[in-house]
Amino acid sequence: MASATTPPPLVFFSLPPPHPFSGAPPPRPPPPPRDEGLTVHWQEARDGGGALLRTLRRLAGPLRSAERVIIGDPFSRYVQLLLTLFGPRHLTVVDDGTATMEFAAQLGRGERLVRWHRKGSLGPRELVLAPVTTLARRRLAPARGRTVEIFTSLPVEAPAGVEVTGNAYAWTRARFGPPLLTGGADLVGTSLVETGVVDADHYARVVGELADAHGATRYFAHRREGAEKLHRIAVDTGLQVVRPELPLELVARRGPVGRTIVSFPSTVVHTLPLALAGTGVRVAVCEVAPEWLRATASPRAQGFLSGVTGTAAHEVDRLTARPARPADRLEFG
DSSP: OOTTSSSSOOEEEEEEOTTTTTOOOOOOOOOOOOOGOEEEEEEOOTTTTTTTHHHHHHHHHHHHHSEEEEEETTTTTTHHHHHHHHHOOOOEEEEOHHHHHHHHHHHHOOOOOOOOOOOOSSSHHHHHHHHHEEEEEEEHHHHTOOOOOEEEOOOOOTTTTOEEEEEOHHHHHHHSSOOEEEEEEEEEEEOOOTSSOOOOHHHHHHHHHHHHHHHHHEOOOOOOOOOHHHHHHHHHHEEEEEESSSSSHHHHHOOOEEEEEEESSTTHHHHHHHTTSSSEEEEEEEOOOGGGBBBTOOOOOOOOHHHHHHSOOTTTTEEEEEEEEETTEEEEE
């Protein structure tokens, strides 16, 4: 039996994300981080008939007995289903990207949990899952006998009763690097085209302009970016397209990495300045202009993306794309 001073074992269950856009092979299980003392279980909850029931049976015992449950994506329907079946006593939501900002805001306003790029209307699938989402939202809120914490590096406004713990990436800086710096720049891709927010032609053109303006050589693809789009970027720009197998913060900290990293509005404009502090790497964010948005984009899209850019660290450079002559080219200021 463990002594009172021995921390309980930390068991990590990984539910691999879907890849509805990329056409890429399914993600591979990460090597068990034995050096960090973690036990890792790779759960294929989406792998055909019976996979979900097998996952629920596998997780039922650990979730019922766990003192604290740590989740990465409160918008995930699988996570929400688990929360409805096994309400934890102590819950920590670990930063899963800019959606964490929207999660905190929606939780504080008592709204249903909807990803920022989704339209407001409920489709047939959402109507069927509405009871699960409603109960999960209650389980994600603090209540008598349940504490809720958000662990994040992003600027979030804590809902009433929710504790926010800042992630300064101290472990990442201590564990890796500093990186070898290369000449030129690296670009960080986004799935804004795949999620129906940004027009594909605008995006491809701006990537080319950014590559030319900053001497970029590599393009770090988002996991949801489509293979056809990435092929077009590689052919049109000459950029080396890279699909990172680890979070970009770890990839950049381990190096080699460009002296400049240019991104569209995304999590990395908040996290990379922390992970790369003291290395001399410059991080810049290219704002998304309203004319890039598709007519089908969510009404919240422009405001959300502007908020991601506006709240980025003060040392992050802002790049504003504006029309230049001829009209089909962009310059950045």
